[in-house]
Amino acid sequence: MNATALRLVLTLTAGSLVGAIFVLSKLLLSQGLNPFIVSFVQTAGAAGLILAVLRGRGQRLPLDPATLRFYATAGAIAVAGSALLGNWVLARIPAGIFAVVVTLSPMFTSLFNALVERRWPSPTALAGTALGLVGVLLVLAPRAQAVEPEQALALSAALGVPVLLAIGNVYRSRRWPAGLSAPMSTAGTMLVQALAVLPLLAGAELQGSAAKIAEAWPLLLAMVLVTLAANVAAAALQRIADSVAYSQLGYVVALTGVIWGAVLFDERLGWSFIPAVALVFAGVILANRRVVAAPAAARTATPIAGAVAAAR
Numbered sequence: 001m002n003a004t005a006l007r008l009v010l011t012l013t014a015g016s017l018v019g020a021i022f023v024l025s026k027l028l029l030s031q032g033l034n035p036f037i038v039s040f041v042q043t044a045g046a047a048g049l050i051l052a053v054l055r056g057r058g059q060r061l062p063l064d065p066a067t068l069r070f071y072a073t074a075g076a077i078a079v080a081g082s083a084l085l086g087n088w089v090l091a092r093i094p095a096g097i098f099a100v101v102v103t104l105s106p107m108f109t110s111l112f113n114a115l116v117e118r119r120w121p122s123p124t125a126l127a128g129t130a131l132g133l134v135g136v137l138l139v140l141a142p143r144a145q146a147v148e149p150e151q152a153l154a155l156s157a158a159l160g161v162p163v164l165l166a167i168g169n170v171y172r173s174r175r176w177p178a179g180l181s182a183p184m185s186t187a188g189t190m191l192v193q194a195l196a197v198l199p200l201l202a203g204a205e206l207q208g209s210a211a212k213i214a215e216a217w218p219l220l221l222a223m224v225l226v227t228l229a230a231n232v233a234a235a236a237l238q239r240i241a242d243s244v245a246y247s248q249l250g251y252v253v254a255l256t257g258v259i260w261g262a263v264l265f266d267e268r269l270g271w272s273f274i275p276a277v278a279l280v281f282a283g284v285i286l287a288n289r290r291v292v293a294a295p296a297a298a299r300t301a302t303p304i305a306g307a308v309a310a311a312r
Helices: 003-030 035-056 065-090 095-102 105-117 123-144 149-158 160-175 182-202 209-238 249-265 273-287 304-310
Strands: none
Touching (some): 003 035, 003 209, 065 095, 065 160, 105 123, 105 249, 123 273, 149 160, 160 209, 182 209
């Protein structure tokens, strides 16, 4: 499989899995579970599973200062955008509306990447980003009209999520430690996220949470497994794609959320879904053409195939 095809497969895989995470989060929050409990179980469970796999393979997490700094920074950005702000917003607005906001991530990524590199992305990357945005807006814009007035504050706060996602995209692409595999990156950053949520969990209102956890454990287990798979796939993609190509995940996430809404909540897809999928698919292909590997990832000696295989 050539590099472009591999990036395309990883983009579709990781994006679909992340979209499933949003839906699972919404289902868990709708059952009355505290957002911090959901975030802690999600991150600690995923980190524990992958650390156990790595230990079983005789592998240890790199703990040199540069790699620890990468874990801490990438994990802090993720916990701020997902575990804290993302879950707070998801508890207050429909998942479909949240998906509309998340689709702004590629646009912010292109902007931040241009500011950092002091040059605009390639014409194909810009065209791919624009095509993807048009595609998801075909499906999601009509749904955005369903926002109620009292949800306006949450919707405004939700804009912080794609901004944080974009910052994380650019940071990881430029600061990925040499030799760090995708599973190891996932383990380190997820562990940081779990530790960051723990103090918040201690101060939260947890009355009746044990009974709710007992009832929701199948969903929580699914959340952990999907989170683990999504993060490994996304980390594998991050090692071979620049930040703009990587950010196309946001468009796949949005359409996946719409599909899950149709499957789980009997929401109609509408006539615009097929052209939207075609536009997003074309945009992802364009954005992944002639991708230059991220500076840090380009120095990595470990092939991506080995990183993906290590996660199995």
